[in-house]
Amino acid sequence: MAAEQVSTRERGITEPGGGAAGLTRGDLVTDQEVRWCPGCGDYAILAAVQSVLPELGIPRERFVFMSGIGCSSRFPYYMNTYGVHGIHGRAPAIATGIATTRPDLNVWVITGDGDGLSIGGNHLIHALRRNVNLTILLFNNQIYGLTKGQYSPTSERGKVTKSTPFGSLEQPFNPVSLALAAEATFVARTIDVDRKHLPEVLRRAAAHRGASFVEIYQNCNIFNDGAFLALTSKEGRSANRIYLEHGKPIRFGPGGSKGVRATGLAKLEIVDVDEVGEEALLVHDEHRDDPGLAFALSRLSDGPTSPTPLGVFRDVQRPVYGEAMEEQLRDAAARQGPGDLEALLNSGDTWVVD
Amino acid sequence: MTTTAPTQRRTALDRVVIRFAGDSGDGMQLAGDRFTSASALFGNDLATMPDFPAEIRAPAGTIAGVSAFQIHLADFDILTPGDEPNVLVAMNPAALRGHLGDVARGGLLIVNTDAFDERSLDKVGYASNPLEDGSLDGYQVVGVPMTTLTLEAVKETGIGRKDAERSKNMFALGLLSWMYGRPVEPSLRWIERKFATRPAIMQANLLAFKAGHAFGETAELAAFEVPPATLAPGRYRRITGNQALAYGLIAASTQAKLPLFLGSYPITPASDILHELSRHKNFGVRTVQAEDEIAAVGMALGAAFAGHIGVTTTSGPGLDLKSETIGLAGTLELPLVVIDIQRAGPSTGMPTKTEQADLLHAMFGRHGELPVPIVAPYSPSSCFWAALEAVRIAVRFMTPVILLSDAYLANSAEPWRIPSLDKLPDIGVRFASRPNAGDAFLPYLRDEITLARPWAVPGTPGLEHRIGGLEKADGTGNISYDPDNHQHMTLMRHARVRAIAEDIEPLEWRGDDDADVLVLGWGSSYGPIGAAMRRLRQRGYRIAHAHLKHLNPFPRNTGEVLRRFPRVVVPEMNMGQLARLVRAEFLIDTVSITKVAGRPFRASELEERIVEVMDGR
Numbered sequence: 001m002a003a004e005q006v007s008t009r010e011r012g013i014t015e016p017g018g019g020a021a022g023l024t025r026g027d028l029v030t031d032q033e034v035r036w037c038p039g040c041g042d043y044a045i046l047a048a049v050q051s052v053l054p055e056l057g058i059p060r061e062r063f064v065f066m067s068g069i070g071c072s073s074r075f076p077y078y079m080n081t082y083g084v085h086g087i088h089g090r091a092p093a094i095a096t097g098i099a100t101t102r103p104d105l106n107v108w109v110i111t112g113d114g115d116g117l118s119i120g121g122n123h124l125i126h127a128l129r130r131n132v133n134l135t136i137l138l139f140n141n142q143i144y145g146l147t148k149g150q151y152s153p154t155s156e157r158g159k160v161t162k163s164t165p166f167g168s169l170e171q172p173f174n175p176v177s178l179a180l181a182a183e184a185t186f187v188a189r190t191i192d193v194d195r196k197h198l199p200e201v202l203r204r205a206a207a208h209r210g211a212s213f214v215e216i217y218q219n220c221n222i223f224n225d226g227a228f229l230a231l232t233s234k235e236g237r238s239a240n241r242i243y244l245e246h247g248k249p250i251r252f253g254p255g256g257s258k259g260v261r262a263t264g265l266a267k268l269e270i271v272d273v274d275e276v277g278e279e280a281l282l283v284h285d286e287h288r289d290d291p292g293l294a295f296a297l298s299r300l301s302d303g304p305t306s307p308t309p310l311g312v313f314r315d316v317q318r319p320v321y322g323e324a325m326e327e328q329l330r331d332a333a334a335r336q337g338p339g340d341l342e343a344l345l346n347s348g349d350t351w352v353v354d
Numbered sequence: 355m356t357t358t359a360p361t362q363r364r365t366a367l368d369r370v371v372i373r374f375a376g377d378s379g380d381g382m383q384l385a386g387d388r389f390t391s392a393s394a395l396f397g398n399d400l401a402t403m404p405d406f407p408a409e410i411r412a413p414a415g416t417i418a419g420v421s422a423f424q425i426h427l428a429d430f431d432i433l434t435p436g437d438e439p440n441v442l443v444a445m446n447p448a449a450l451r452g453h454l455g456d457v458a459r460g461g462l463l464i465v466n467t468d469a470f471d472e473r474s475l476d477k478v479g480y481a482s483n484p485l486e487d488g489s490l491d492g493y494q495v496v497g498v499p500m501t502t503l504t505l506e507a508v509k510e511t512g513i514g515r516k517d518a519e520r521s522k523n524m525f526a527l528g529l530l531s532w533m534y535g536r537p538v539e540p541s542l543r544w545i546e547r548k549f550a551t552r553p554a555i556m557q558a559n560l561l562a563f564k565a566g567h568a569f570g571e572t573a574e575l576a577a578f579e580v581p582p583a584t585l586a587p588g589r590y591r592r593i594t595g596n597q598a599l600a601y602g603l604i605a606a607s608t609q610a611k612l613p614l615f616l617g618s619y620p621i622t623p624a625s626d627i628l629h630e631l632s633r634h635k636n637f638g639v640r641t642v643q644a645e646d647e648i649a650a651v652g653m654a655l656g657a658a659f660a661g662h663i664g665v666t667t668t669s670g671p672g673l674d675l676k677s678e679t680i681g682l683a684g685t686l687e688l689p690l691v692v693i694d695i696q697r698a699g700p701s702t703g704m705p706t707k708t709e710q711a712d713l714l715h716a717m718f719g720r721h722g723e724l725p726v727p728i729v730a731p732y733s734p735s736s737c738f739w740a741a742l743e744a745v746r747i748a749v750r751f752m753t754p755v756i757l758l759s760d761a762y763l764a765n766s767a768e769p770w771r772i773p774s775l776d777k778l779p780d781i782g783v784r785f786a787s788r789p790n791a792g793d794a795f796l797p798y799l800r801d802e803i804t805l806a807r808p809w810a811v812p813g814t815p816g817l818e819h820r821i822g823g824l825e826k827a828d829g830t831g832n833i834s835y836d837p838d839n840h841q842h843m844t845l846m847r848h849a850r851v852r853a854i855a856e857d858i859e860p861l862e863w864r865g866d867d868d869a870d871v872l873v874l875g876w877g878s879s880y881g882p883i884g885a886a887m888r889r890l891r892q893r894g895y896r897i898a899h900a901h902l903k904h905l906n907p908f909p910r911n912t913g914e915v916l917r918r919f920p921r922v923v924v925p926e927m928n929m930g931q932l933a934r935l936v937r938a939e940f941l942i943d944t945v946s947i948t949k950v951a952g953r954p955f956r957a958s959e960l961e962e963r964i965v966e967v968m969d970g971r
Contacts, residue, residue: 030820032832061815066656069823077820077833082812084659085822086652087682093649097656097664098812101615101640105660105812123652126645325640332635339637341608345601345772349540350591351395353771 023054030080036071041192041218042139046078048195049108049137052202053081056106064107066095068115071146072139072218075110089120092127092136096321099133103322106206109136113154114144117173121153125182130321131210137202138175138215143224156303161223176298176313179213180291186212187294188312192219193232197243197310204312210320217304230305244297244311249281252307266296270307286315364535364579369428371436372530375453376445376466377414378407378421381523386423387767388527388544392536394592394769397582398427401881402767403435403954408622408706415477417452427534429581433881435766437956443526445469445500451478454490462494462576464529466522468501496575500525500566507565508558517555521562528566535579538567588771595734595763596623598770599667599693600630602741604637607663609742609781610749613638615662617653619646619672622705623761624695627667647675651692655679658688661785661811663745667693670712671702673719673756680754681720684847686821687798687807689748689755693741696760698952707952708762710877711928716756717906717935723844725851727751728905730758732880735770737763740903743858746781751854752806758905760927762954763878786810786817797821797831804857805850852907861909863918865891865898871968872919874944876902876932878954879925885957886964895968905932913940923947923967925960 028050036042053063063081067073069088076083086094091109099107109127116124116138127134143161144150150163154175159168179187186208190201198216205212217228230236242252242260250260251273259273259281268282288294294313301308333339372389376382383404390402405422412419426436438458444450446469457463470483484490485497504522505515524545531538542560549556570577593601607614618628620643632641640657644650651666658664668676673694683690694716698707716728727747731740737759744757786808789795797819798807810817819831827834828843863872865887875883880901887899900915902908916922916936922944924933930946937944947963949955965971 059815061813061818064812065820077822079820081818083820083822084656084686085820085824087678087823090648090652090679093644093652094656094659096642096649097615097617097653097658098660099656100642100653101613101657101662102660102812122645123649126649329635329638329640333638336636339604339608339634339639341605341637342775344604344634344637346589346591348591349391349395350589350772351397352589353397353585353587 023060025050025054027060028053028080030078032077034078035074037222039221040071041141041220042072042075044192044195044198045137045139045216045218046075048198048202049079052199052206055203056206058106062104062106064095064098064105065110066091066098066107067110068120069146070112070115070144071220072110072112073115089115089118090123091115092120092123092134095134096127096130096132100322100325103133103320103326107134109134111136111138113138113140113142113152113175117153117175117178125178128179128182128184128211128213131185131318132321133210133323135205135208135212136214138213139218140175140215141218141220141224142172142227143220145220145223149223172303174298175215177295179215180295180298180314184213184314185210185316185318186312187314188213189215189217189310191217191228191231191310194310201311204315208315210318228304231308240307242300242307242309244284244309244313246284246286246312248284249278250284250309251278251281258307260297260300262293262296266292268296268300270300286312288314289316364577367578367580368430369426369432370441370534370578370580371424371426371439372441372443372534373422373424373439373453373456374443374526375420375422375449376443376523377448378409378411378419379414380421380445381520382421382423382445385523385527386425388541389530389536390425390592390767391544392531392541393425393427394590395540396537397585398429398580399431399583399585399769400425400427400592400767401432401435402426403762404765406706408704415446415448415474417448417478420449420452422449422453427580429583431583431585433884434954434957437958443530445522445526447474447480447484448478450484451480457493459492460494462496463490464496464498464526466500466526467497468499498529498569503565503569504562507561511554511557511561513554513558518558521558524559524562525566525569528563528568529570529575531563532567532570533575533577535577585769586771590769590771592767593735593738593770594626594765594767595731595737595759596626596695596765597630598735598737599741599757599759600627600634602738603631603663603665603691603745604634604639605738605778606742606745606781607637607639609778610663610745610783612783613640613662614665615654615657616641616665616667617644617650617657618642618667619644619650621647621669621672623697623764624667624669624672624693626764627693647672648679651676651679651690655683655686655688655690658683658690659686659812661809663691663749664689665691665693667695669695669697669705670715673712673715677719680726680756681722681724682823683754684720684724684726685823685826687752689745689752689809691744691748691755691757693744693757693759695764696758698761698950704952706761708760708878708954709927709950709952710758710760710879711931711950712758713876713905713928713931714934716758723847725848725906727753727755727851727854727907728758729755730877730903730905731763732875732877732901732903734763734766734768736903738770738773742779742781743903746779747854747857749781749783749809750806750857751804751850752809753850758877760878783809785814787814789816795819796829798826798829800828803853805846805853855907855910858904858909860911861900861902861915863898863900863915866896869896869898869919871921871923871964872898872900872916873964874900874902874916874922874924874932874936876905876926879927882955882957882960883925886960889957889961890964895965897964897968902932905935908939916940916942921945921967923964925949925955925963927954
């Protein structure tokens with residue numbers, strides 16, 4: 001007997017496209033009361049995701065939102081799609097199981113700096129390395145919110161919190177650097193309060209085939225208010241946001257007066273454009289195979305306290321994990337013939353007792 | 355050369371236990387394995403047990419580096435790999451020193467005399483050569499210069515000395531094949547297949563095998579015959595526990611008409627399941643070697659949510675790490691199969707040795723109240739059925755299931771009558787396809803009989819829903835901190851597992867109707883208990899045996915069976931875990947017989963310890 005390969009598709013589940021038209025933001029809102037603190041940056045991100053999804057042309061039933069534990073991880077409860085609120089740190093692993101078995105789904109992972117970089121750091125880097133088809137949004141507020149205010153792996157050195165009354169002794173992670181080093185094929189950064197840039201980046205991340213990693217600077221107004229003030233204050237906004245645009249010289253600051261110049265091997269510096277001329281500036285290339293320059297860009301600032309790049313650092317193509325696996329299954333079936341249980345059980349040396 | 359010695363010159367035996375022992379690099383597992391296949395083809399009943407060091411290459415010539423393989427073959431149905439070897443093949447002094455203590459008195463020692471030089475003797479602490487100093491007087495010693503004879507035999511191939519010397523395991527195999535009248539042609543063909551890509555090595559191995567065989571004949575060594583066993587008619591193959599688990603999972607996927615997904619992290623002694631399943635991608639089997647044990651079970655759970663048969667395989671240390679995800683699966687109420695090949699000891703313990711000490715962990719090893727069904731195979735081939743049963747329970751009751759095998763079952767082989775496919779259980783799965791409460795879909799609306807919630811997979815329009823590890827309201831699945839709801843859901847999760855008792859076969863027992871003692875076992879102690887039972891009944895003891903294949907919930911008639919007998923004795927390879935459960939559940943004062951030595955019970959020791967109980971000593 002040949003093994004019957006009945007995919008979920010053959011079980012009466014529609015192909016993509018059916019019902020996608022007409023999906024509205026309202027269709028994505030659940031009947032659950034949103035329970036983030038008033039003023040939390042998470043609201044803006046939720047709104048942005050709900051506004052971007054209908055543009056993707058994907059029917060609602062094909063979206064899956066997967067999360068771990070933490071404030072950000074409540075996200076799936078507020079999305080009227082398929083969703084799983086998992087356990088601390090493990091969302092990328094569970095989502096890998098979903099995306100690997102079902103390349104037809106559009107799977108999002110919602111995580112935070114504690115969930116994704118501390119307890120779940122291992123799963124995050126391996127999901128990126130494998131290039132699993134996931135859109136991973138890491139809400140970075142540089143603090144533990146749900147457990148009420150301990151330092152996180154992205155908190156700055158010296159951070160005074162309940163668990164570090166004398167200041168943190170730890171060097172923080174730079175999430176973008178980490179993702180690039182983990183062989184991620186799509187790496188971007190944006191900020192919760194930027195109503196234009198945030199959805200743009202989400203759109204790009206969703207369109208990418210394979211693992212997309214988006215760090216979102218997100219303000220926790222209760223335990224770490226103003227962590228991103230250098231980028232969000234009126235002066236900071238124009239002085240310190242470096243918007244990366246593919247194929248363009250990297251300029252920022254009032255009137256584009258500042259720029260980024262390469263000075264040596266993977267070493268960048270901030271310069272006055274008037275002094276060096278635009279032709280001396282680094283032209284941003286998201287598609288460079290070598291991640292070295294993207295990495296150097298991620299090191300331009302120590303943290304969100306000085307001029308900091310936002311946008312897509314890297315966007316390259318590599319085989320997508322679940323698709324490559326499907327291909328292997330197809331190849332195996334073509335080479336060995338479809339699975340035959342009877343033949344399998346009777347394989348090797350057999351003998352008959354009369 | 356197809357002849358074996360004429361039967362009339364052979365001494366007939368009803369059974370024999372042979373142990374091959376040599377350095378890790380001597381190829382003892384391979385020789386033993388092939389001897390097993392030849393014996394299976396010959397028609398004996400058999401049971402095997404490999405015993406190898408955890409180190410890949412422990413220092414050569416040391417006792418720690420000895421790798422051994424034991425086979426018990428007989429003309430009747432046997433239950434264990436045998437207590438004491440009657441025959442020890444010792445390829446070096448370390449093998450002799452390390453294993454002589456197990457050999458039956460008067461047993462046959464077949465020794466590679468070439469390896470008994472001063473340095474090798476010294477390395478394992480022999481002050482004098484045991485082959486010459488009379489210390490082996492109680493045994494029959496057959497000294498054979500295997501290395502010299504092998505080198506001589508393969509000279510014509512022109513291969514290097516190292517490769518030539520490595521063929522001496524085939525010399526030993528040839529020699530034993532002659533002594534026990536094993537068929538020769540299948541082994542020659544097997545060597546040809548195995549070394550097909552390396553003609554010179556193939557030639558050397560063929561020559562070494564033939565030389566060993568011829569040596570036995572010309573040196574007129576004692577020749578034996580173990581006639582074929584009378585087994586139930588059918589087509590047979592040999593199978594190990596881990597192989598049977600892999601096949602059982604594939605069969606379950608076929609029966610459920612759902613693809614199989616395995617998330618696994620390499621760990622001894624479970625890795626072979628990952629290896630085996632990875633070979634069968636043409637069945638649509640997806641395997642991922644995860645970054646760690648937690649990821650492995652997480653991926654399996656994700657696959658289950660997405661509508662596949664999600665499985666993870668591991669051993670004790672991995673089960674520790676998976677606990678939290680098993681708890682999540684239990685509260686998400688998704689089907690998940692967790693296979694634990696138990697090994698000896700806490701922490702890293704003794705990874706290649708066996709034990710049954712994870713029972714209470716499987717039973718209770720989670721925070722909060724979360725019962726998990728437990729299934730346990732009892733022989734290598736029963737692993738096939740246990741895998742099917744674990745998947746069946748998981749998808750029917752929407753629950754994680756833990757399957758407890760152990761290192762002994764995993765690596766041991768026995769003949770297996772290949773089942774016909776129409777004997778496989780029905781594992782029908784029906785995904786939810788439409789709203790179940792008017793226009794709404796309630797993810798926790800339950801089936802009245804199984805109490806299972808619907809399995810609604812992503813991609814199904816109209817059934818979008820959210821599930822999570824926070825306590826949820828029954829029905830809607832929405833987050834709920836309501837005290838009454840938590841009480842209700844906790845009871846529900848218990849009731850759901852208890853409901854399984856109505857769905858599994860009752861506990862069977864066999865033996866004397868008026869037995870004084872019921873021996874209650876679980877898992878791999880089945881063989882030793884069965885063998886001990888036979889001996890005890892021959893000695894006139896009235897005794898019965900029941901073996902649990904489900905440990906949570908217990909079969910519904912378990913209490914009734916236990917109370918039928920005046921005393922209940924529970925042998926297990928732990929500190930009395932099942933005995934404790936039985937006492938707690940049924941208020942029966944069981945007698946616990948325990949062993950934690952990294953090795954299975956011997957039938958003889960179990961026999962004696964049960965006698966002690968029965969005679970009131």
